Amino acid sequence: MKTKELALVAFFVTLTIVGAQISIPIGTVPITLQVLMIFITGYFLKPFYAFLVQVIYLALGIIGLPVFAGFSGGIVHLFGPTGGYLMAFPVAALIVGFSKKDYFSMLIYGILGLAIIYLFGFSVLAYHLKSFSKAFFVGVLPFIGIDFVKMVLAVVISKRVLKVVEA
Numbered sequence: 612m613k614t615k616e617l618a619l620v621a622f623f624v625t626l627t628i629v630g631a632q633i634s635i636p637i638g639t640v641p642i643t644l645q646v647l648m649i650f651i652t653g654y655f656l657k658p659f660y661a662f663l664v665q666v667i668y669l670a671l672g673i674i675g676l677p678v679f680a681g682f683s684g685g686i687v688h689l690f691g692p693t694g695g696y697l698m699a700f701p702v703a704a705l706i707v708g709f710s711k712k713d714y715f716s717m718l719i720y721g722i723l724g725l726a727i728i729y730l731f732g733f734s735v736l737a738y739h740l741k742s743f744s745k746a747f748f749v750g751v752l753p754f755i756g757i758d759f760v761k762m763v764l765a766v767v768i769s770k771r772v773l774k775v776v777e778a
Contacts, residue, residue, distance in 0.1 A: 616660055623652045623664040624671070627678075627700075634680045639692050639736065640750045643680050646728065646758050649700055650721055650765030653707025655773070661708035665701035672697070695735025696750075699728040712773060714766060721762040728758075 630644035653661045703724035710720035737746035
């Protein structure tokens with residue numbers, strides 16, 4: 612790994628940590644900016660590096676550093692109600708990383724990444740709540756519009772920054 616990639620990976624891990632702390636607790640699943648950071652990570656980095664950023668983020672949390680929402684950490688979070696969302700982050704970042712850098716591709720891959728997050732998150736949440744419908748109404752439905760806005764925001768931010776960086 613070159614110095615530039617190492618610095619970018621560290622930067623995006625930090626952004627994900629910061630995004631997790633910008634949190635609105637609304638129940639079992641809080642609103643955070645983690646999803647925004649996953650999109651931005653995927654749009655900026657090659658797929659492997661986007662995946663690596665999120666794996667490092669999870670590893671830091673698993674060993675107990677307070678990087679998850681609410682300045683929390685520990686492996687217990689992967690086995691809790693929101694563990695599926697966390698486990699989906701590396702896969703979602705990888706998928707988003709495959710996008711071309713045009714608006715259409717970024718939106719399509721963003722939707723795929725979001726679907727991965729919802730699928731993993733909903734599945735684990737349904738297990739904990741012992742109800743698919745409750746998991747949908749608690750862990751998916753309230754977030755669809757918010758996360759779509761985050762995705763569009765990430766596309767706009769990424770396109771503008773990439774234009775400056777590539778110039």
